Each structure stands twice: as C-alpha cells, then as structure tokens.
Amino acid sequence: MKKKIYFVAIALGMMAMISCTGSAKKSSTSTTDSTQVADMHTAETSLDYYGEYKGTIPAADCPGIEMTLILNKDNTFTLHSSYIDRNTEFDESGTFSVNGNILTLTEKSGEKSYYKVEEGRVVMLNADKQAVEGALADAYILKQEKVY
Structure with a gap:
C-alpha cells in the first residue's frame, strides 16, 4: 500500500512539473510577443x-x-x-x-x-x-x- 501511495505521489509531482514547464513556455512566448508591440504610453x-x-x-x-x-x-x-x-x-x-x-x-x-x-x-x-x-x-x- 505504501508503494502505491509513493508512486502516485511521484506521478502527481511529475505531472505538476510538466504542467508548470508548459505554462512557463507559454508565458515566455507571450512576453516575447508583447515586447514586439510598440509602447505608446506617455x-x-x-x-x-x-x-x-x-x-x-x-x-x-x-x-x-x-x-x-x-x-x-x-x-x-x-x-x-x-x-x-x-x-x-x-x-x-x-x-x-x-x-x-x-x-x-x-x-x-x-x-x-x-x-x-x-x-x-x-x-x-x-x-x-x-x-x-x-x-x-x-x-x-x-x-x-x-x-x-
């Protein structure tokens, strides 16, 4: 039973890391896109x-x-x-x-x-x-x- 809980915890941790990595890539892409827009604030x-x-x-x-x-x-x-x-x-x-x-x-x-x-x-x-x-x-x- 302890081995199953251990493997489930590892699997959940890996899924969390993968999902964070994916959102980080999306975030950096959107940052790159926004820097291409001219800042018209004065x-x-x-x-x-x-x-x-x-x-x-x-x-x-x-x-x-x-x-x-x-x-x-x-x-x-x-x-x-x-x-x-x-x-x-x-x-x-x-x-x-x-x-x-x-x-x-x-x-x-x-x-x-x-x-x-x-x-x-x-x-x-x-x-x-x-x-x-x-x-x-x-x-x-x-x-x-x-x-x-």
Missing part, C-alpha cells in the same frame, strides 16, 4: 499629472528654494518660489503643454522651462531638456502632493 496619456508638486531645490546664495508648482486641468500653471532664510518670493504663471513625457511651462513673458513627467513627480530639466546629473540630481525633483 505622460500625456497615462499619468495623472494635474495637481500640486513641491520640493526644495539648491540655491547658490541661500539654503535652498522651496517651490510649489500647480498644474491645472485647463493647462494653466502657477509656480511659487520662496527663498529659504530670505524674505524673497516669486510667483509665475502661464500655460503648459505635455509632449511625450516632457512638460513645457510657458510663462506669460514667453520664457520657457522644462520638466520630465514621471509617476508622482516632475524632474526639472535644463534648457536643453536634459536632467541634472551628479550628486545634486535628486534635489531637482518636485513630488506630487495633490492630484486634481
């Missing part, structure tokens, strides 16, 4: 980027600049900058657009600034639309505080 179509973003960026002559960026659903923005340990604040406003994952802020004066839109945050870019690199790179990120 910030504009996939992310909830409307909302309020906050962060503190480095400054040359003070401990930093506290920034609050608000992106409204009517494609307008406001940007509030407050210099830490100084009595200096600035407010800017205008319109914005998103092309791919690049957010372009256009102030009423016509001046432009760029950000990369990511999940739950925006990363400040330079005039060439490139992220800051090096030790301070993480300091140029504004995190989403509220979703609109």
Whole structure:
C-alpha cells in the first residue's frame, strides 16, 4: 500500500512539473510577443499629472528654494518660489503643454522651462531638456502632493 501511495505521489509531482514547464513556455512566448508591440504610453496619456508638486531645490546664495508648482486641468500653471532664510518670493504663471513625457511651462513673458513627467513627480530639466546629473540630481525633483 505504501508503494502505491509513493508512486502516485511521484506521478502527481511529475505531472505538476510538466504542467508548470508548459505554462512557463507559454508565458515566455507571450512576453516575447508583447515586447514586439510598440509602447505608446506617455505622460500625456497615462499619468495623472494635474495637481500640486513641491520640493526644495539648491540655491547658490541661500539654503535652498522651496517651490510649489500647480498644474491645472485647463493647462494653466502657477509656480511659487520662496527663498529659504530670505524674505524673497516669486510667483509665475502661464500655460503648459505635455509632449511625450516632457512638460513645457510657458510663462506669460514667453520664457520657457522644462520638466520630465514621471509617476508622482516632475524632474526639472535644463534648457536643453536634459536632467541634472551628479550628486545634486535628486534635489531637482518636485513630488506630487495633490492630484486634481
């Protein structure tokens, strides 16, 4: 009786291994097929980027600049900058657009600034639309505080 149970257990184990191997092959085939499809996801179509973003960026002559960026659903923005340990604040406003994952802020004066839109945050870019690199790179990120 013990031998029969032992053989049944081995047979069931082998069937389980064969079925797992078969599903793994199917899974890898479907993964291969899905990688051939172009990924059309962009910030504009996939992310909830409307909302309020906050962060503190480095400054040359003070401990930093506290920034609050608000992106409204009517494609307008406001940007509030407050210099830490100084009595200096600035407010800017205008319109914005998103092309791919690049957010372009256009102030009423016509001046432009760029950000990369990511999940739950925006990363400040330079005039060439490139992220800051090096030790301070993480300091140029504004995190989403509220979703609109």
